[in-house]
Amino acid sequence: MSTRIPRIAPSEITPPEVYFSRRALLAGALATGASALLPAAEAPQAQGAALSYTTNPQYSVKEAPNKYEEIAGYNNFYEFGTDKDSPSHNAHTLRTRPWSVTVSGEAEVRGTFDLEDLLKGVALEERIYRFRCVEAWSLVVPWVGFPLSTLLGRFKPTSRAKYVEFTTLYDPRQMPGQRVPVLTWPYVEGLRIDEAMHPLTLMVVGLYGRVLPNQDGAPLRLIVPWKYGFKGIKSIVKIGFTSVQPRTAWNEAAPNEYGFYANVNPQVDHPRWSQATERRIGAPFLAARRPTLPFNGYAEQVASLYQGMDLRRYF
């Protein structure tokens, strides 16, 4: 075992053109059934289509991003199976257009909105964020999206809106993993309103400059870079403003292991494993393990949100 372990053999990697054309074909095949409902203008929004965006160096880390194949081939998205490679194999059944998001609760603007309308006029930016999974592995990901605050602001949350609750699509025909009661479906996540309005909190629609692949949470997902990855709820269909802390999927499944806050914290171990270090996916052999940083390296920007809080208790 002294030789370096190679990454995925180049011959194994599907060239992006083939990958995306295959997806486009699939999406096309699915769309034909409902073609009457689909305006032609939606074609460019198919999975893998190029997005126009600006880069945001201010909110990007200097580290080299992981390869596309690593980010899109190694996913926790239990709606499509519990193995890391299940979502990339199974998520093609998800129909991401048309897509609507229902807004409810403590806000002046409520109702069901078509995703295209929500995204109209929104300036997309690329941000290269660290991504730390609660399972102690990490990635660096070039997301394309926009600050969640710009979206939430348009719904005019009232002063009673203390939390924001997000819900994933529930449709076991599209998401076969939901037939297995591994978690309580649909997946629900939540943020405190100040966390939700923080400029680092991102609504993501793309990866590597293209429309997000289904297995990474298309068409709309959350990324909160200073929290463990499971807070980044995928394929969002509902946004609710609440006055009480929402129940969240992993916290409900194992309250002693997964907290509501789930801030990356090397000092607070998961009951079954250490969070002090992490392994960077795709890093060179024997140089992948690195120390985990408080708030995943974003302490300077977000530590003030938790001033005076006992982070051991509110893990």
Add this chain to the structure above:
Amino acid sequence: MTLAQRYRFIYKPLVFIACLAPLAWLASGAFGWFGLSLGADPVKELEHEAGKTALNLLLLTLAVTPVRELTSQPQLLRLRRMLGLFVFFYVVLHFTIYLVLDLELNFRTLGADIAKRPYITIGFTALLLLIPLAATSTNGMMRRLGRRWQTLHRLVYVIAVLGVWHFYWQVKRDVREPLLYAGILAILLGYRVLRAIARRRAAATRSVHPAPAHPAAPLTSTSGSATAPERT
């Protein structure tokens, strides 16, 4: 060809090759042979697959006794030592991958993991318990230990429980697979419990009524004692 020769020249080499197949599969993935790959996280894949292979072979080892008794093929015992030693081989491989590739030889983390992480504590315990079994697997040690050999090797039941428990505890949420292992182990151990009860009853009956009137129960009639001399 005598039975002994068939085992020596055909069956044992075949089992030996079959037991090396998972290693060949992992090596092919690790080095990219035959277009195979281990995915985005090869270290975890190697670690998990080596561990799971050890568990698979352990359950297979424990299946030898029920199968040979139920099918009246006592000579199957000749394969058991090799299976058991391959369990040890894959457990050591699993641990080595964890220490070298996963922890990157950070012995402080290793110590902390063993002390603080219950699933690692029990996994490491199982590894330690396997050492005396592997060390006393030779014919010479069996002769030297006599009856105590069997007592010592009953540790394999404890090791199997710890191994499946270790698997169950490290899974994040989807426990279906570890539960399957637990179910198979329960059947294999349950068989032994039932057999022991049957034997005790048969013995009690024999002691009340002198031998000829009541032949031994079918389960014991194959002289399935684990101390049979044919263990090679």
